[in-house]
Each structure stands twice: as C-alpha cells, then as structure tokens.
Amino acid sequence: MVVDVENLFMSVHKEEDTDTKQVYFYLFKLLRKCILQMSQPVVEGSLGSPPFEKPNIEQGVLNFVQYKFSHLPPKERQTMYELSKMFLLCLNYWKLETPSQFRQRSQNDDVATYKVNYTRWLCYCHVPQSCDSLPRYETTHVFGRSLLKSIFTVTRRQLLEKFRVEKDKLVPEKRTLILTHFPKFLSMLEEEIYGENSPIWEADFTVPAAEGAQLVSRPAAVSTVAVPSTPLFSKKLSNSSSAVSMDASTPEPLPGEKRKLPESLTLEDAKRIRVMGDIPMELVNEVMLTITDPAAMLGPETSLLSANAARDETARLEERRGIIEFHVIGNSLSQKSNKKILMWLVGLQNVFSHQLPRMPKEYITRLVFDPKHKTLALIKDGRVIGGICFRMFPTQGFTEIVFCAVTSNEQVKGYGTHLMNHLKEYHIKHNILYFLTYADEYAIGYFKKQGFSKDIKVPKSRYLGYIKDYEGATLMECELNPRIPYTELSHIIKKQKEIIKKLIERKQAQIRKVYPGLTCFKEGVRQIPIESVPGIRETGWKPLGKEKGKELKDPDQxxxxxxxxxxxxxxxxxxxxxxxxVKKSEAPDYYEIIRFPIDLKTMTERLKNRYYVTKKLFIADLQRIITNCREYNPPDSDYCKCANTLEKFFYFKLKEGGLIDK
Incomplete structure (x- = not known):
C-alpha cells in the first residue's frame, strides 16, 4: 500500500487532465488514510458499487454471438465466439478518453453520465491494475450498454487502426482474420449496441438452438487468465521484511506373478502399454496435423489476444518477436567488466530498490553486485524491466531466490511467470532441481501458482546456515522436474486440450444414432445412474465403480x-x-514353493522407503501375505487360522479408513 501511495502521488503530479488528476488525488488521500488507520480502502461517495449495469458488456456481447451466429456451422460459430473474446479482452485493457475529450467529440451526448462512468472506471478498473491495494474489476463485468454506447465508436476506430499498424507483425492467417473478419464483426455489433429494439440487452435473453446445432458454451469469466484473481508481482510484499516482490497411476503388480519387460522397452514405454483403452498414436498424429494446419482450422489462433490464454502467453510471444530478452548476468572480479552488463546490474538494483522499498538499498546493491549471486534479467527495448536475483549452491543441490520483481508499469503481462519458467529451465541445465525462498503471507499464493510448497523436502542440514533468513516470512520450496519444458508448458497443455477436443468431435461424428430425450426427470426423478442413459456405452464410456475407494493424491497423506x-x-x-x-532353517522348501515372499517387516521397510506410491501396492502386499500362508500351510493349521483372522481385521481397517469401498 505504501508503494501504491507513492505511485499515486507521482501520478497526481504528472497528470495534466483535471478530471483524472482529481480522481488520482482522491485515491491518494484514501490510501494514505487507510495506512494511518490500518484499514482496507473502500471507495465512498455517490459512485455506487459494482456492477453498475445489468446485463453487463460481456453478457451482451455473448448474447450477440448467440443471437447472430447460432445458425452457423460449429467452426464458423466458434470463430465468431473467439472474435468476441478478443474484443472483450481489448475492452478490459483499453484506456478510455477523458471527459474533456469526450465533450469535444460528442457535444450532444450526456457528458455528466460519461464523467460518472469514467470516474467509476478509474477507481474500480484502471487504477487498480497498478495499485494492488484497491479491489479490481473487469470493465466488461461491471459496465453495460450505457458505457459501451459512449465509447464504442472511438474504441472501434482506434482498435482497427492499431491492428492495421501492427499487421506486419502478424502471421498471414491472423492478418486475414483480424483485418477481414473483425471489422465485419464490429459493424454487426454496432447495430445491436445502438439499435433501439435489440434483444441482446434483455435480462431474460434466450435464443433457440438451430436443429442439430449447439450454442457456443460460455466461460465463467472472459479474461480469467489475462487478469488473475490474485495480482501478479504484488507490491504488498514490500510492506514486510521479506526480500521477495512477486508477479502475481502407478501400475499395480499382480500379487502372484512378476511381469517382465521386454529388453527393448523402457519403463516409460511399459507404462504406456499398460494403459487400457489408450488412443492409437496414428490417430493422435492425424489430429495433430489437423490442429496445426491453418487451412484445416477456422477461427483466430487463441494465442493472439485470447481471453483464455495462459498467463505467460503474451510474454512468450513477445520473446519470439524479439521484443523482450532474458539474460543471466552477474558481476565478476576475475574478468574485465562489461559495460552493458554493469548498466543492466545498475538497472536491476534500481528495479529491486523501487519495488522493495523496505529493503535497505545498500543491502540490495551488495547482493546484486556480489560475484556469488547471479540475476536473470528481463530486458525490453535495451533496458532492464525486471529480474530474479539468486544464489546457486551446487554442492547442496539447491538455489536460493533472493529478489524477484518487475517494474510497476510492466506488470500484469505475464512477465513474472515467464521469468520464473526461464529460471527453472536454466537450473535444469545445471542439474539443480530445488528452489528455496522466503515469502510473506501475500506472496504465498503466487509461489503456489509457480509450483512452490511449504513442505520442505530438502533436509534442513543442507540449507541451514547457507540461505538468508527473513523475520516473519515463510520458507517455501519448489522441486523442478527435468522432463518438463517450463517455458512451453502452458502451450503444450493447450495443444493437449485441443487434441482431446478434436478426438471428442471425431467420436461424436462416429455415433450416428440419435436417442430420444430422457423423460424420467419430468416425472420427479432427481438422479439416475450414468450407465442407464441410452447409448452411453456406445460412446466408449466405462464405469469407474470397480475402482475400490478414492486414491489419496497427497503422498504424505x-x-x-x-x-x-x-x-x-x-x-x-x-x-x-x-x-x-520365514527362516530357511525352519522351512527349507518355503522359498521353492513361494515365489514372492512378503512379511510385515519387509512392508515396514518398503513404507519407509516410500515404495507404496498408491494404496493398491500396499493392499496387494497385505493380500500376498495371506495368499502365501494359505498356499504353503494346511487349511486347518494355526497359521492359516491367524491369516484368516488377520485378513478380516485389515480389510475392516481398510474400509474404516476409506481406502476401499464399504
């Protein structure tokens, strides 16, 4: 909040527009008062509270897509839906014209109403993008037709002009889509915005689906990825003593037989072979060719201004275009200093000092220029806009993250996530697979998103005395997986989702029989078994009820x-x-009869060594104890009687613990 006050103070002095300056000054005084009273900021007055209109802009635009394009084939309908998401995302980050500019352009319109909406937009949407202390709302979520009518004409012109200027940066497919289809989409939307009797703004808007058509499903939020629920690179961290300012089944072996792998197969190959009902690779490759062929796919590429793009998608695209660069740099006492690197180190020191005002500047300078520390620098237009300062301990097998920040005017662009992903790949190349860092309560949420955990697996003896301790902060750890390409992970997951979607579409196309709708619900039935739905098994669905109990996801649990x-x-x-x-001296032929011996002592050792990664392995060993006993001993022996009693007992305990179904 202290940093927010500082930023607002600078904005008040820099801002030339009178209306905007007044709002900045009001918010500056509000945050300053909250710091003194140690309270949460609440915007008071006659502005009201969000949402200000219903239906909101997002609802209206999605209604427009259904109203105008529900009759189109699925692919073309999906294209229009993607265009609507792109438009909504642009609105959420578009800077509105000031009331004075609006007055000059629209003398006949209600300037007073626009001024109120502009003030609301500043307080609830625009300023909170850089001031994390204030609650942030999406423009398309809290405003409706009134604001859209005021801004649509000028926004449309500026938006299309921006795309025309940047057309050379787009691949041909995107260029055709945006320069050809997007203007037509906006023209049709304009008719519904200014039309007197447009149904898309009705609260109870519905449109019947065309025969054989399915309306485009709506997301819960249009820009959930572009604007995370928790702010990236939260400046709240600077209020603590923490040194960090951040961006916002194992196959079950058979009990009685050990399966041997062919020599030509690796363990990973064997795991793939054991997956029942797996998709043939030929089919997957065919689908891959479809989704990567621009001629076979309609609609915009979701990586371009997509509302559902990953957090780091924008940063990844900028890196490919050469807009941003990443460099691991550090000071050296043994080599002649490089002027550019020294300038970058000074830039990093300034970024860390500004984003971490509670950290002594001398302390930051000492660590940034310490030859034992390195920094992954984020460079844009030749200057430093962010970085992660770290120290590697190769002999201890971990790296300590000391500082991490991105300059305030470059936040909420996914740079922090992409920065951390680059750092992970850098350490995988150097065979260091653990990060340790201290974070306060405001940073914990961010670190969890980046794969950090409070559960420290690195032995305390390995890091005690090596890393810097910060009062009031929590030690967190991130274990790296050397098989994951972190900078491309979100892109890979996106491709996997597209493959699954196409496979589902192919499966649907194969099922030609149409069943009548279910009537049992009209008769008062609340729920029916899935397997009783006509045709469900023909789709390839298989019941999961045979799996005993639910697998515990947490290894420690x-x-x-x-x-x-x-x-x-x-x-x-x-x-x-x-x-x-069993001792061989007591039963000489035991190990000739029993091929896979097991006992409770061996199970205890296996448990300590974390052999039981699933409950199935554990239950299999328990059952093998009983099976071996019955196989070697007569049924009426004391040993078999003990086995029968123990079997009943441990199955009772398994049910009691929820490890198997009752």
Whole structure:
C-alpha cells in the first residue's frame, strides 16, 4: 500500500487532465488514510458499487454471438465466439478518453453520465491494475450498454487502426482474420449496441438452438487468465521484511506373478502399454496435423489476444518477436567488466530498490553486485524491466531466490511467470532441481501458482546456515522436474486440450444414432445412474465403480495413513506368524514353493522407503501375505487360522479408513 501511495502521488503530479488528476488525488488521500488507520480502502461517495449495469458488456456481447451466429456451422460459430473474446479482452485493457475529450467529440451526448462512468472506471478498473491495494474489476463485468454506447465508436476506430499498424507483425492467417473478419464483426455489433429494439440487452435473453446445432458454451469469466484473481508481482510484499516482490497411476503388480519387460522397452514405454483403452498414436498424429494446419482450422489462433490464454502467453510471444530478452548476468572480479552488463546490474538494483522499498538499498546493491549471486534479467527495448536475483549452491543441490520483481508499469503481462519458467529451465541445465525462498503471507499464493510448497523436502542440514533468513516470512520450496519444458508448458497443455477436443468431435461424428430425450426427470426423478442413459456405452464410456475407494493424491497423506494402518496390523494378536521373513532353517522348501515372499517387516521397510506410491501396492502386499500362508500351510493349521483372522481385521481397517469401498 505504501508503494501504491507513492505511485499515486507521482501520478497526481504528472497528470495534466483535471478530471483524472482529481480522481488520482482522491485515491491518494484514501490510501494514505487507510495506512494511518490500518484499514482496507473502500471507495465512498455517490459512485455506487459494482456492477453498475445489468446485463453487463460481456453478457451482451455473448448474447450477440448467440443471437447472430447460432445458425452457423460449429467452426464458423466458434470463430465468431473467439472474435468476441478478443474484443472483450481489448475492452478490459483499453484506456478510455477523458471527459474533456469526450465533450469535444460528442457535444450532444450526456457528458455528466460519461464523467460518472469514467470516474467509476478509474477507481474500480484502471487504477487498480497498478495499485494492488484497491479491489479490481473487469470493465466488461461491471459496465453495460450505457458505457459501451459512449465509447464504442472511438474504441472501434482506434482498435482497427492499431491492428492495421501492427499487421506486419502478424502471421498471414491472423492478418486475414483480424483485418477481414473483425471489422465485419464490429459493424454487426454496432447495430445491436445502438439499435433501439435489440434483444441482446434483455435480462431474460434466450435464443433457440438451430436443429442439430449447439450454442457456443460460455466461460465463467472472459479474461480469467489475462487478469488473475490474485495480482501478479504484488507490491504488498514490500510492506514486510521479506526480500521477495512477486508477479502475481502407478501400475499395480499382480500379487502372484512378476511381469517382465521386454529388453527393448523402457519403463516409460511399459507404462504406456499398460494403459487400457489408450488412443492409437496414428490417430493422435492425424489430429495433430489437423490442429496445426491453418487451412484445416477456422477461427483466430487463441494465442493472439485470447481471453483464455495462459498467463505467460503474451510474454512468450513477445520473446519470439524479439521484443523482450532474458539474460543471466552477474558481476565478476576475475574478468574485465562489461559495460552493458554493469548498466543492466545498475538497472536491476534500481528495479529491486523501487519495488522493495523496505529493503535497505545498500543491502540490495551488495547482493546484486556480489560475484556469488547471479540475476536473470528481463530486458525490453535495451533496458532492464525486471529480474530474479539468486544464489546457486551446487554442492547442496539447491538455489536460493533472493529478489524477484518487475517494474510497476510492466506488470500484469505475464512477465513474472515467464521469468520464473526461464529460471527453472536454466537450473535444469545445471542439474539443480530445488528452489528455496522466503515469502510473506501475500506472496504465498503466487509461489503456489509457480509450483512452490511449504513442505520442505530438502533436509534442513543442507540449507541451514547457507540461505538468508527473513523475520516473519515463510520458507517455501519448489522441486523442478527435468522432463518438463517450463517455458512451453502452458502451450503444450493447450495443444493437449485441443487434441482431446478434436478426438471428442471425431467420436461424436462416429455415433450416428440419435436417442430420444430422457423423460424420467419430468416425472420427479432427481438422479439416475450414468450407465442407464441410452447409448452411453456406445460412446466408449466405462464405469469407474470397480475402482475400490478414492486414491489419496497427497503422498504424505497416503504415507501417514498407511503407516498408522500398518502399525495397527502389527499389534494385532494374530499377526505374530507374519512379523518377519520365514527362516530357511525352519522351512527349507518355503522359498521353492513361494515365489514372492512378503512379511510385515519387509512392508515396514518398503513404507519407509516410500515404495507404496498408491494404496493398491500396499493392499496387494497385505493380500500376498495371506495368499502365501494359505498356499504353503494346511487349511486347518494355526497359521492359516491367524491369516484368516488377520485378513478380516485389515480389510475392516481398510474400509474404516476409506481406502476401499464399504
């Protein structure tokens, strides 16, 4: 909040427009008052609270897509839907003209109403983009037709002009789409915005689906990725002593037989082979050719201003175009200093000092220029706009992240996520797979998004005395997976989703039989089994009910559950024959008859070594103890009686613990 006050103070002095300056000054005084009173800022007065209109702009535009394009084939309809998302995203980040500019352009319009909406936009949408202390709302979520009518004409002209200027930066497919289809889309939308009887602005708007057509599904939020719910590179971190300012199944072996792998197969190949009902690679490759062929795909490429693009998509595109660069730099005492690197280090020191005002400037300078520390610098237009300062401890197997920040006017663009992804790939190349850093309560959410956890797997003896401790902060760890290309991860996941979507479409096309709708719900039935839906099995659906119980996702939770269960089994009166491996001196032929011996002592060792990555492995070993006993001993022996009793006991405990169905 202190940094926000400083930024607003600078904005008040720099702003030339009178109306905007007044709003900045009001927000400056509001935040200053909140700091003194240690309270949360609330915008008061006659502005009201969001949302200001219903239906909002997003609802109206999506209604427009359904109203105008629901009769089109799915691919063309999806194209229009993508154009609508692109338009909504542009509106969310578009800077509105000031009331004085609006007055000169539209003398006959209601200037007073626009001034109120402009003030609301500044307080709730625009200023909070750079001031994290203020609650932020999307323009398209809180405003409706009134504001859109005021700004659409000029926004449309500026938007199309911007695309025309930047057309050379676009690939041919995007250029055709934006310069040809987008203007037509906006013209049709304009008719509905200014039309007196347009139904898209009605609260109860509905449009019947055309025969055989399915309306485009709406997302919960149009720009959830471009504007995360928690601010990136939150400046709230600077209010603490933390040194960080941030951007915002294992196959089950058969109990009685050990399957051998062909020598030509790796473990990963074997895992793929064991997946039942897997998609043939030939089909996957065919789908890949479809989704990567521009001639076979209609609609804009979602990486271009997509409302559902990943957080780092914009940064990744800018890197490909050469707009931004990443360099690992550091000071050196053994080599002659490079002037450019020294200038970048000074720039990094300034960025860290500005974004971390509570950290002593001398301390930041000392670490940035310390030869033992390196910094991954983010360069744009030849100057530093962000970076991550870190120190590697190769002998200890981890790296300490010391500072991380992006300059305030370059935030909310995904630079922080892309910066961290580059740092991960850099460390994978150097075979260091653990990050350690301290974060305060405001940074924990960001770190979790980047794969950090409060669960520290690095032994304390390895980092104690090596890393810098910060009072009031939480130590967090990130374990890197060397098989993941982090800078392309979101793009890979997006491609996987597209493949699955196309596979579903192909499956739907193969199913030609149309079943009548279900009538049981009209008769009062609330729920029916999925398998009773006519034709459901023909789609390839398979029931999941045969899987006993739900698998525990958290490895530590699974470990603790199995540890407690094994302890109870070992203390059971009937467990004595199975506590240790069978001695060959007592049963010479035992290991000739029993191919896969197991006992509770061996299970305890396996548990300690984290062998039981799934409950199935654990249950299989328990059952093998019983099976081996029955195979070697007569049914009426004391050993078999103990086995029968113990079997009932541990299955009761498995049900009680929720590891299998009751």
């Amino acid at each position: 699974l470990y603790n559950t199995l540890k407690n269960l094994l302890a109870q089994i070992k203390t059971h009166p009937s467990a004595w024959p199975f506590m240790e491996p």
